[in-house]
Amino acid sequence: MGSLRPYLQFARLAFQRRATYRLANWTGVAVNFFFLLVHAQVLLAFFRARGDAAGWRPQDAVLYFAASESLLMVIGIFPDWRFNLGERIRTGEIVSDLLRPVTLYGRELAERYGTGLYYLLTRAPAVFAAGWLVYGLLPPLRWELALFPVSLALSLAVSAGLWFAACSSAFWRESSNAELSAIVFVNSFLGGVFVPLDFYPETLRWLADALPFRATLYTPVALLAGRLSGGALAFGLLHQVVWAAALATLGRLLETRGLRRLVTQGG
């Protein structure tokens, strides 16, 4: 891996790139807030006929969506369609990466954390505060909350791993856009973006627990909303650790294989 400094530099640059477009970030708050309102009202309406379901009360559902819409951009559920590894491979810009003393995987990870930190300081508090103003709900204070930063950090690692795997398909094909959309759609469905996994039918729930996607959004969000504790929490965190490590291994493998195949044009 070499020295850590270039990675910190990449993280810093990713942070600054986001910070350049201030207005875009504020309109983004409006988008997240709108979806928070839709999701929360829909689930509240479903709850209207019954007091609780799957051990959830209506306010848990609201809190879940307040947390998920706040953290969507921090975790990176949607890719950057213009600036990503797949595009760098497609255009051949990747050669300048190869001159740098970093691994591609390390760079992806560093950029994810830089971007995540920016949104954690700006977007997340704004969306959460807007949700609080409407519904007046705060996460229940409990000792498990202390594990939230760990879970969030792991979710960014899993997210970076998924994007890296999708992007590196561009080593073999002419573009990785199809793979990126595939990740978006599986991630939103099996990661619990629209519906908390607790309401899923047994088989789908089982699938979600086995695959990496719940490690991105569901685990940290359910933890924050107070819906994970005891054995379920331990499983969630372990699941995140295992998948973060597995995707890192896969990523490094794809990197070495891909680079061996890489041909860029020019002198």
Place this chain on the structure above:
Amino acid sequence: MLDAIRLYLHMASAGLRSQMQYRGSFALRSAIDFGVIVSDLAPVWVLARYFGHLDGWRFPELALLYGMVATSWGTVEVTLRGFENFTVYLLRGDLDRLLLRPRSLILQVAAYEFEARKLARIAQGLVVLVLACAALRLGPESLAWVGLGVLGGIACFAGVVMLGAASAFYTLGEASELQNILTYGGSAALSYPVSIYADWFRRAITWGVPLAFANYFPALAALGRTESAGWPVALPWLSPFACLACMGLGMAAFARGLRRYESTGS
């Protein structure tokens, strides 16, 4: 007019041919686009399955709402793609090139970057719509309401994307996220009956942007429902007018923005 439509089809087929150069990629992306919308409907199914109904609406009825809005928005997303990305053409100066051609600007912008794979979107919306209509055993009169709603939705979303493009003349695209609220957000919100939303929210998507006229009211008429929300019974009849007004507003705003356009030259 006929000439203009021929031109639109010509440009669209050029786009199609260029995208078919990478056949495998095209097939894969179309399949994934299809899947993306399945993942849109899946949450509705998951929730309806768990809770049984939403304010009296069961899954087939919810699927009807979804199918209507997905078909409308899908059609607009495919045929008016250029208006969605309009900011980019404005910033890159592509608009100047279009202005030089002696053809309808609206049709040229609409067909710019025609994305054939998105046809899967319309297909998926239609499949859901047809299945929902079949499951609900809708009669001819109900089907007419559904058709009217879908057409109204097309007009309504067309108005919204044109309005968004018009705003690009003034804001240079900083507001494009707000357009996404009305299009992607609006179609997400309208996959559920409007009656479940809080008063102010309901008013915003009925009178602010007449999206509720595109699927909710026609669906009420099609299903023969009278809602508890206390809407006048005649409201579905207003649908075509509200949706056409929205489209007219969008076209007028776009024309106005265009008159003010001075290119980027020195």
